[in-house]
Amino acid sequence: MALPTIAFWILAAFTAVSTLFTVLTRNVVHSALGLAASLIGAAALFILFGAQFVGLAQILIYVGAVVILFMFGIMLTGTAVRPVVDNDQRPAAALVALAVFLVLAAGIVSSFGTKKVRFQVAFPTVQLGHQLFTTWVLPFEAVSILLLAALVGAIVLARRD
Amino acid sequence: MDWLDVVIILVKVVVCFLLLNLLLAVVVWAERKVIADMQSRIGPNRAGPYGLLQSIADGLKLFTKEDIFPLSADRIVYPIAPIISAVPAFLAFTVVPFGNMLSIGHRHITLQIADINVGLLFFLAMGSIAVYGVALAGWSSGSKYPLIGAVRSSAQMISYEIAMGLSVIPVVLYAGTLSTRGIVLAQQHMWFIGAQIPSFLIYLIAGVAECNRAPFDLPEAETELVAGFHTEYSGIKFMLFFMAEYMHIVTISAIAVTLFFGGWMGPHPNFLVPLWGVLWFLGKTAAFVFLFYWVRASFPRLRYDQLMNVGWKFLIPIGMAWIPISAAVHIFDIRRVVLVGAGVIVGIIVLSLVLPTKKPEVLTEEEAKTTA
Amino acid sequence: MLASYLPIAFLLILAGAFALVSVTLSRLISPKDPSPQKLMPYECGIAEIDPPVERFPVRFYLVAMLFVIFDVEVILFFPWALSFKSFPVFSLIAMSVFIFMLGVAFVYEWRNGGLEWD
Numbered sequence: 001m002a003l004p005t006i007a008f009w010i011l012a013a014f015t016a017v018s019t020l021f022t023v024l025t026r027n028v029v030h031s032a033l034g035l036a037a038s039l040i041g042a043a044a045l046f047i048l049f050g051a052q053f054v055g056l057a058q059i060l061i062y063v064g065a066v067v068i069l070f071m072f073g074i075m076l077t078g079t080a081v082r083p084v085v086d087n088d089q090r091p092a093a094a095l096v097a098l099a100v101f102l103v104l105a106a107g108i109v110s111s112f113g114t115k116k117v118r119f120q121v122a123f124p125t126v127q128l129g130h131q132l133f134t135t136w137v138l139p140f141e142a143v144s145i146l147l148l149a150a151l152v153g154a155i156v157l158a159r160r161d
Numbered sequence: 162m163d164w165l166d167v168v169i170i171l172v173k174v175v176v177c178f179l180l181l182n183l184l185l186a187v188v189v190w191a192e193r194k195v196i197a198d199m200q201s202r203i204g205p206n207r208a209g210p211y212g213l214l215q216s217i218a219d220g221l222k223l224f225t226k227e228d229i230f231p232l233s234a235d236r237i238v239y240p241i242a243p244i245i246s247a248v249p250a251f252l253a254f255t256v257v258p259f260g261n262m263l264s265i266g267h268r269h270i271t272l273q274i275a276d277i278n279v280g281l282l283f284f285l286a287m288g289s290i291a292v293y294g295v296a297l298a299g300w301s302s303g304s305k306y307p308l309i310g311a312v313r314s315s316a317q318m319i320s321y322e323i324a325m326g327l328s329v330i331p332v333v334l335y336a337g338t339l340s341t342r343g344i345v346l347a348q349q350h351m352w353f354i355g356a357q358i359p360s361f362l363i364y365l366i367a368g369v370a371e372c373n374r375a376p377f378d379l380p381e382a383e384t385e386l387v388a389g390f391h392t393e394y395s396g397i398k399f400m401l402f403f404m405a406e407y408m409h410i411v412t413i414s415a416i417a418v419t420l421f422f423g424g425w426m427g428p429h430p431n432f433l434v435p436l437w438g439v440l441w442f443l444g445k446t447a448a449f450v451f452l453f454y455w456v457r458a459s460f461p462r463l464r465y466d467q468l469m470n471v472g473w474k475f476l477i478p479i480g481m482a483w484i485p486i487s488a489a490v491h492i493f494d495i496r497r498v499v500l501v502g503a504g505v506i507v508g509i510i511v512l513s514l515v516l517p518t519k520k521p522e523v524l525t526e527e528e529a530k531t532t533a
Numbered sequence: 534m535l536a537s538y539l540p541i542a543f544l545l546i547l548a549g550a551f552a553l554v555s556v557t558l559s560r561l562i563s564p565k566d567p568s569p570q571k572l573m574p575y576e577c578g579i580a581e582i583d584p585p586v587e588r589f590p591v592r593f594y595l596v597a598m599l600f601v602i603f604d605v606e607v608i609l610f611f612p613w614a615l616s617f618k619s620f621p622v623f624s625l626i627a628m629s630v631f632i633f634m635l636g637v638a639f640v641y642e643w644r645n646g647g648l649e650w651d
Contacts, residue, residue, distance in 0.1 A: 007542075056282040056285075477639075
């Protein structure tokens with residue numbers, strides 16, 4: 001087995017195990033930590049397949065910002081003292097998770113089928129910029145509107161004092 | 162790539178790791194000596210000549226100390242938080258180019274642990290993971306000072322992370338690459354500090370704040386929060402946090418040298434060329450590390466609202482405005498740009514004077530629209 | 534390309550092993566003498582009166598939310614800065630529009646006291 005293949009299986013196993021840990025633990029902080037670990041694993045997989053910018057952006061935004069936001073939510077509310085939470089919606093959650101998995105799996109199989117993925121291709125980040133400012137310039141500007149809306153929303157949420 | 166290359170990489174990593182640990186010992190000793198000198202004290206002078214072995218003695222002491230595990234601490238997160246803090250701190254240094262090439266026979270060894278072509282992003286990503294060490298340590302201790310310290314500290318780190326991200330973008334724009342080695346090579350004719358003084362200043366302030374160092378060391382303000390997020394840690398676990406902090410200082414100094422001061426480049430005689438590069442790099446980095454000490458000895462600690470104001474109302478707007486300005490300088494006639502740039506800066510100053518500094522009354526939707 | 538990540542993987546293993554081994558070794562050789570007082574939360578010498586604070590000001594959460602938004606913005610600057618030299622004028626205009634939109638959001642936030650810490 002080639003080295004990239006071994007690396008793939010290790011990273012995939014790491015991601016899968018930490019994702020399972022995320023959903024199975026009852027402690028919210030452990031869960032957030034597991035989510036961060038599984039996102040780091042996914043980022044490493046992106047890098048393995050040559051999408052270096054996407055991989056590191058994933059770490060910066062998802063691991064470094066979104067899960068940190070969760071951590072803030074946990075630390076700032078009473079959950080810091082009583083971190084163990086559970087309710088009786090486990091079967092329903094499992095069902096939803098299964099449905100999402102089926103949809104995603106069907107999507108991946110139908111679009112890639114039996115195509116082989118090669119490891120040694122690196123997608124240059126410069127190309128990403130070129131694409132962004134030729135084909136995708138309108139969506140790019142739309143993102144700024146989305147961010148504007150998110151910011152206004154954040155202020156509105158926080159200013160009900 | 163054959164097995165010899167892998168062996169070279171392995172040897173390089175092990176040697177660099179050992180040297181980094183040695184460097185940390187020196188940096189800690191030097192800080193104590195320099196600060197002592199600035200405060201008319203002697204500083205460490207017992208362990209070895211000039212107290213040179215002080216850091217090693219401290220390390221041994223912490224290693225053999227009782228490791229207290231508080232009853233209220235989380236069983237899983239409490240012991241791994243120091244590891245989560247220390248490992249990314251070391252990983253961030255991998256992208257720092259500390260010299261040019263070393264040629265032995267027909268093999269070329271780059272004097273950098275990992276020359277990846279998105280090096281700068283990797284450095285920022287490791288910085289964003291560092292927040293976890295702080296947040297998890299504070300939460301898992303199950304005690305109030307660490308929790309308050311962790312909340313303050315992580316809010317501070319994420320605020321200044323944005324300023325730091327904004328400050329490196331003009332450099333990327335000028336160099337046209339994210340590879341740290343490429344950025345150094347792009348400075349062959351002129352160091353980026355020449356054109357990028359605002360970026361450099363923002364980077365420097367954000368860097369000091371990212372390390373939670375004085376004058377931004379509120380999270381561990383001894384007078385109110387004991388030791389901040391690592392109050393409950395003792396022995397070897399405390400040492401890992403300590404190492405992470407100093408590792409961040411070294412890496413942030415080294416990246417400042419890489420981005421703005423030409424990295425390993427400098428005038429040198431024509432023999433032992435790679436060695437001169439490493440010496441230049443070490444010298445420039447040492448100057449920045451010294452700056453960290455100097456700042457700590459000189460400035461009083463900020464108040465928390467002042468700290469957040471510096472980050473959000475000063476560094477981020479200026480960083481954001483500076484990006485299009487320096488991009489425009491790159492493509493247009495410089496005189497026109499100076500005019501426009503001066504206009505924008507005056508505009509920002511006027512805007513910041515007009516905007517209320519006190520908490521304003523809540524605006525209605527209509528008013529909000531007109532302000533926007 | 535992947536080979537350039539090999540040293541990072543090595544250092545990850547090395548630094549992780551170093552941290553784990555030193556924590557474990559230290560646990561083996563250090564003295565163990567726990568007492569109820571030692572294991573209590575640190576409170577500068579007196580017994581703990583209240584449990585840790587239940588809630589923090591919502592400001593901190595607001596900062597974290599703003600951070601997510603600005604982090605996305607910073608990440609979008611990178612591909613722009615890299616490809617800038619290929620079509621400078623056009624991408625400068627595109628980015629200026631983007632920065633203007635965020636500037637508007639920023640001023641709105643500032644005027645609404647989203648940046649105040651009093």
